[in-house]
Amino acid sequence: MKKLHLSVLIVTLLLLGGLVGYALVKNRYLPVARVEGALLWFKTVEENAVAAGRLQESGLAAVQVESDEAELFKKAFESLIINTAVKSRASSNARGEAEKTVSDYLVAAEGDLTASVKAVYGWDMETFKKRVLEPAALEEALLKEHGEKYKEWFGNVRESAQVSIWFLPFEWVGGELKGK
Numbered sequence: 001m002k003k004l005h006l007s008v009l010i011v012t013l014l015l016l017g018g019l020v021g022y023a024l025v026k027n028r029y030l031p032v033a034r035v036e037g038a039l040l041w042f043k044t045v046e047e048n049a050v051a052a053g054r055l056q057e058s059g060l061a062a063v064q065v066e067s068d069e070a071e072l073f074k075k076a077f078e079s080l081i082i083n084t085a086v087k088s089r090a091s092s093n094a095r096g097e098a099e100k101t102v103s104d105y106l107v108a109a110e111g112d113l114t115a116s117v118k119a120v121y122g123w124d125m126e127t128f129k130k131r132v133l134e135p136a137a138l139e140e141a142l143l144k145e146h147g148e149k150y151k152e153w154f155g156n157v158r159e160s161a162q163v164s165i166w167f168l169p170f171e172w173v174g175g176e177l178k179g180k
Helices: 002-026 042-058 069-089 092-120 125-160
Strands: 031-035 038-041 163-165 170-173 176-179
Touching: 031 042, 031 069, 038 042, 038 069, 042 069, 042 092, 042 125, 069 125, 069 170, 069 176, 092 125, 163 170
Parallel strands: none
Antiparallel strands: 031 038, 031 163, 170 176
C-alpha cells in the first residue's frame, strides 16, 4: 500500500513539474543566459528586440541602421549581457548615484513620459526605467567615477564577464556576442 502511495506521489510531482515547465516555456519564461550570476530570460531579450524594432520604425533610434529581426534580437541580447555585467561590477556609489538620477528624472517627467514610452516602446514605466533609464544613468555615473579610465574599465568588464548561454545559437567570446 505504501508503494502505491509513493508511486502516485511521484507521478503527480512529475506531471505537475511538466505542466509548470510547459507553461513557463510557452510564455517564453526560459532562462537563456547567466551573466555574473544573474539570469537573463528569453522573454526579456525578445521584448527588447521588439522595442528596438519599434524605435527603428519610428525614426527615433539614435542610430538608424537596417536590421532584420535576427540582428535586432542579437543586438538586444548583447546589450542585456553588457548592461548586466556592468551593473554587477559597478561600485555601490555609482549604482546609488544612478538610482537618484533616475528617480529625480522620473519625478520631473513622468506625466509626460508615460504615454510616450507606451507608444514608442510598448512598455510600462517600470520596464522602461529598468531597461533604458537605469543603464544610461549608471553609465553616466561610471563615466564620472572612472573619468578617462572608463573605456579601459568598460573593456575589462566586457572581456572578463562570466557569461553562460543556453538554448540560443550564440557564445560570448572576447567581450562580444558571436554566432555559433
